[in-house]
Amino acid sequence: MNIIYADNNATTPVAPEVVEAMKPFLTTEYFNPSSMYEPARRTAHAIQAARAQVARFFGLADSSAIEFTSCASESNNAAIFGAVRANPGRRHVITTAVEHPAVLEVCKELTREGLDVTFLNVDRQGNLDIGEFIRALRPDTLLVSIMHANNETGVIFPIEQLARLAKETDPAIIFHTDATQSVGKIPIDLRGEFQNVDLLSFSGHKVHAPKGVGGLYIKRGTRCRPYLIGGHQEEGRRAGTENVPYIVGLAKALELAALGLDDENTRGRGLRDRLERTLEERIPYVEINGRGAPRLPNTLNISCHCVEGESLLYQMSDLGICASSGSACTSGSLEPSHVLRAMKVPDAAVQGSVRFSFSRYNTEEDVDRIIEAFPSMVANVRRMSPYWDQEKNAPRLGAMDSA
Numbered sequence: 140m141n142i143i144y145a146d147n148n149a150t151t152p153v154a155p156e157v158v159e160a161m162k163p164f165l166t167t168e169y170f171n172p173s174s175m176y177e178p179a180r181r182t183a184h185a186i187q188a189a190r191a192q193v194a195r196f197f198g199l200a201d202s203s204a205i206e207f208t209s210c211a212s213e214s215n216n217a218a219i220f221g222a223v224r225a226n227p228g229r230r231h232v233i234t235t236a237v238e239h240p241a242v243l244e245v246c247k248e249l250t251r252e253g254l255d256v257t258f259l260n261v262d263r264q265g266n267l268d269i270g271e272f273i274r275a276l277r278p279d280t281l282l283v284s285i286m287h288a289n290n291e292t293g294v295i296f297p298i299e300q301l302a303r304l305a306k307e308t309d310p311a312i313i314f315h316t317d318a319t320q321s322v323g324k325i326p327i328d329l330r331g332e333f334q335n336v337d338l339l340s341f342s343g344h345k346v347h348a349p350k351g352v353g354g355l356y357i358k359r360g361t362r363c364r365p366y367l368i369g370g371h372q373e374e375g376r377r378a379g380t381e382n383v384p385y386i387v388g389l390a391k392a393l394e395l396a397a398l399g400l401d402d403e404n405t406r407g408r409g410l411r412d413r414l415e416r417t418l419e420e421r422i423p424y425v426e427i428n429g430r431g432a433p434r435l436p437n438t439l440n441i442s443c444h445c446v447e448g449e450s451l452l453y454q455m456s457d458l459g460i461c462a463s464s465g466s467a468c469t470s471g472s473l474e475p476s477h478v479l480r481a482m483k484v485p486d487a488a489v490q491g492s493v494r495f496s497f498s499r500y501n502t503e504e505d506v507d508r509i510i511e512a513f514p515s516m517v518a519n520v521r522r523m524s525p526y527w528d529q530e531k532n533a534p535r536l537g538a539m540d541s542a
C-alpha cells in the first residue's frame with residue numbers, strides 16, 4: 140500500500156542528500172574527532188564545517204554559538220536547567236501552558252525544586268496576551284522559555300517582540316525559545332529579528348535529518364552552565380563523543396531547508412489551505428484550531444465534534460494515511476490535548492482533533508486521498524455516536540450570536 144505521510148510535525152523522512160552526506164562518516168570516516176592522528180582531524184574538521192553551516196542558516200557569523208546535542212528535548216533541558224543553575228540569585232521563570240512536554244515538564248520540575256514558574260495562558264485562537272506577558276515579568280525573573288511555533292496547532296508566537304520586551308524590562312533576563320517546529324519551516328535570523336534571543340533549541344528529525352541529533356544556540360555571554368558533564372567536547376559545553384555522521388546530516392538538512400524555504404512554504408501552504416477549505420466545506424461542525432493566529436504553513440489541526448480523533452487515526456491508518464491526534468509524544472493516551480484545553484476548544488470537539496502536517500515530499504495527490512477518505516470516516520463515526528443527534532440539533536453558539 141502506498142503510504143500518505145502527513146505527520147511531519149512528529150518526524151520527517153530523511154532526505155536522500157542527507158543520507159549521502161552522512162555515508163562516509165558511517166563507513167570509512169569513523170575516527171574519534173578528539174584523537175590526534177590525521178584521519179581524526181578530518182572528522183573534527185567535518186564537525187566544524189557543519190557548525191559553520193548551521194550558524195549560517197541562522198544568519199550567524201560566529202559558529203561557536205552552536206552546540207550540537209542529541210535532540211530538542213536535550214537542548215531544552217540543557218537551556219533551562221543550565222540557565223537556572225548559572226543564576227541562583229533569581230527564582231522566577233515564565234513559560235506558557237501550551238509548550239511541548241520537553242519544556243512543560245522541565246518547568247514543572249523547577250517548581251518541585253522550589254522555583255516559581257508562571258504558565259501563561261492563550262486565547263481561543265492560541266495567541267498569547269502580550270499585556271499578561273509584560274505583567275508577569277518580575278525583578279527576580281531569571282528565564283523566559285516560550286516556544287516559537289506550536290507542534291500541535293502550528294500557531295506562531297511573536298518571539299521577536301517578547302524577547303525585546305523582556306530585554307527592555309531587564310537585560311539580565313535570559314530568553315529561551317524552543318524553535319523545534321519552526322526551524323526549516325519559516326526564516327529565523329539570530330542577528331536580525333531574533334537578536335534578543337539568548338538560547339534557541341532545534342532538532343534534526345523535524346527537518347529531514349535523522350532522529351538522535353539536535354542543537355542549541357547559546358548567545359555569547361549567556362550565563363548557562365553545561366548540562367552533560369564529563370569530557371571537553373563541544374568546547375566544554377557538552378560532554379560525550381560527537382555524533383559525527385548525524386551532525387553532518389543535520390547541517391546538510393539545514394542547507395537544503397535554506398535553499399527551498401520559500402518554494403516549500405508556498406507549496407505547503409497551498410496543500411494545507413486546500414485540505415482545510417475542502418474538509419470544512421464537506422464536514423459540518425468542525426473547528427480549525429489556531430486559525431486566526433499566525434500559523435506554520437504546513438500544519439492543519441482540525442477538531443470534529445462528537446468524534447474521537449483516535450478512531451479516525453485508526454481508520455486512516457488502514458488506508459495508509461499517517462496523521463496524528465495531539466503531539467506524537469502524548470498520542471497513545473486518550474487525555475485531551477493540553478494545548479487544545481488551554482485554547483478552550485469546546486468539550487464536544489476537544490477529543491476529535493486530528494493534525495495533518497506536510498513536508499516537501501507531499502503532493503496534491505496526497506491531499507486528494509485524504510479528502511476522499513476523511514469526510515466519510517467522520518460521518519460513519521458520528522452515525523454511531525450517541526452525542527451526535529443532540530449536537531447537530533442543538534443551536535450553535537456562533538449561530539446564536541449572529542441571530
Ligand code: PLP
Nearest residue numbers: 210211212239241290319320342
Ligand atoms: N519541542 C517541540 C515543539 C516538539 O515538537 C518536539 C517534538 O515533537 C520536541 C520539542 C522534542 O523534540 P525531540 O524529539 O528532538 O526531542
